[in-house]
Amino acid sequence: MSLSSQHSTGRVAVAVVEDDPHFRLFLESMLEASPRHRLVATAGSAVEALAWDPAVVTPHVLLVDVGLPDRSGAELVGELLARHEQALGLMLTAETDAAVVLQAVQSGANGYVLKGGREEDLLAAIDDALAGGAPMSPGIARKVLGLMRGGPTRKPEDARLAILTDRERDILERVAEGAVDKEIGDALGLSRSTVKNALLVIYQKWRVRSRTEAAVVFTRLREGNS
Incomplete structure (x- = not known):
């Protein structure tokens, strides 16, 4: 786990939970190079992320990988949001499993970001969530809506x-x-x-x-x- 300075810079504070060291490094480099964002913490596992002190690590946005080695990211995001009440949660995934997406939304996640996208798309998803949106690829959104409908006998409500x-x-x-x-x-x-x-x-x-x-x-x- 690594922490960066919490001094106020006017930029969006982002914390990352990602077990893949190469993709984590990519995210760190992307955030550190952005004039609108700053990296405040990284973790390679759920255990490391849950060890963050909420008095020290105060992110605006949590980027949480779905496939962590020690915990489901869809479950972890709920715990992190309870600890970091000022934050929004965005899931990172290479998959489009609608059931996992829905579980993360039920845990409080505000959207999904597919790995492999362009840097500008990842940063735009962060900004979209902070603006009140729910970033999610059209393919994932269709699958989630289909799962939520649950068949022809399910009421719209x-x-x-x-x-x-x-x-x-x-x-x-x-x-x-x-x-x-x-x-x-x-x-x-x-x-x-x-x-x-x-x-x-x-x-x-x-x-x-x-x-x-x-x-x-x-x-x-x-x-x-x-």
Whole structure:
């Protein structure tokens, strides 16, 4: 693991989790050469990334490889986003497995970046995510939408529920009942910060702005699919 200075430069701070040393070096060189971005941390495994101190490593964007040797990147990104609450997550992959993509989205990832692309495309994906977009190649997007539809008997509303994790559904159930973060945390055995972060992830997934709006959408979708 390597860390760079955290001094403010006005550039986008990026942390990288990539086990392939050659591709990791490519990413490091690309970010260090960019006038708009800066590299703040690198890791070659999930263990190294989870050892980052959130008080020291404060990225705006996390680039996380899907195929790590010690952990699924789709699972890891959720843990990293919980620890680095100010960050957005982008997955790095050479594959287009829709199930893995959907798992990463359910964990809070904001998009997918295919390896082998041009430097400008990778940097543009980072900027797109920060601007509120969800960068994803057309091929991957089609596969994910197909998986979310799940066949002809699936209702259209199911797509929004499908991208929620079980924990996020449990939290929304209690939000819809009027529970506050502390009550939700006590009921589910979670810290208030974990509940708060989960809600922020839900807002990003559904493009809503408040817990009230999320509760209304959840109630409508749940009743429509009951």
